[in-house]
Amino acid sequence: YTYTATAVWQTWTASSSPTQVTLASGALHHFQVAVATTTPTAGVADNLTITAIDSAGNIVTAYAGSHILTFSGAGSIGAFTPKVTNTSGTAINFGAATAINFVAGVSTVSGGSNGAMTLYKVETTTVSVTDASISGTSASISISPASANKLVFTQSPGNTVAGVAFASQPRVTVQDQFGNTATGDASTVTLSIKAGTPMSGGPGTVAGCLESEAAGVVTFSGCNITTTGTGYQLHATDGTLTPADSGAFNITPAAASKLAFTQ
DSSP: OEEOOEEEETTEEEEOOOEEOOOOOOSOOEEEEEESOSSOBTTOOEEEEEEEEOTTSOBOTTOOEEEEEEEEOOOOBTTBOOEEEOTTSOEEETTSOEEEEEBTTEEOOBTTBSSEEEOOSOSEEOOEEEETTEEEEOOOEEOBOOOOOEEEEEEOOOOEETTSOOSSOOEEEEEOTTSOBOTTOOOOOEEEEOTTOOSEEOOOOOBSOEEEEETTEEEEESOBOOSOEEEEOEEEEOTTSBOEEOOOEEEEOOSOOOOOOOO
């Protein structure tokens, strides 16, 4: 900056000539971690900007070139682990050493390399970055689910007797491709007997089902099968979503009620 010093005595003043003053930043004290959006969608890359800061809040311009950083804070879901790209554009799992390039104390994403972050688990979290003993944390990030992609039985029917509503009624969850519940989905799920089941007895049909959905979770009540069989499975479908099959269950005869000539 350019400064002017002014001396004051009673009503008299005198000012110096303007003088340019240049201060060197101090040692690296912490990082500032900025995200392009605090509400990213699962599986969609979001750019990180990391700034090296001294104890007085100045950018440490001497912090330049490639540095090995470690990222943490976001969770995994199934086989999907949070990742961030290094200087060559390779996606590196959180927790592993990641090369990030700084120019005059600031790292920026270029062409998808050098800090493009992809998160998969729907949650509210913060992302931390560490260079040895120096660290920094982002603002709070709330990850949203991706588009509805598939159905999953999160509760399968249990063994029961013919014509009686399952004690454990089926529950089907609509998920995105990563396994997050698609909370904004409004699905109508159709249940049927999976082809090829039951393994013995049957065949039968699902009857009496009443369906309701809230935040991507479809619950049923009253479902029953009147035909006995072992190894039944239910098949759930909903338009173009990937269908799902329940676990196996058995339908046993109800209490003796009548006689019939079978010959």
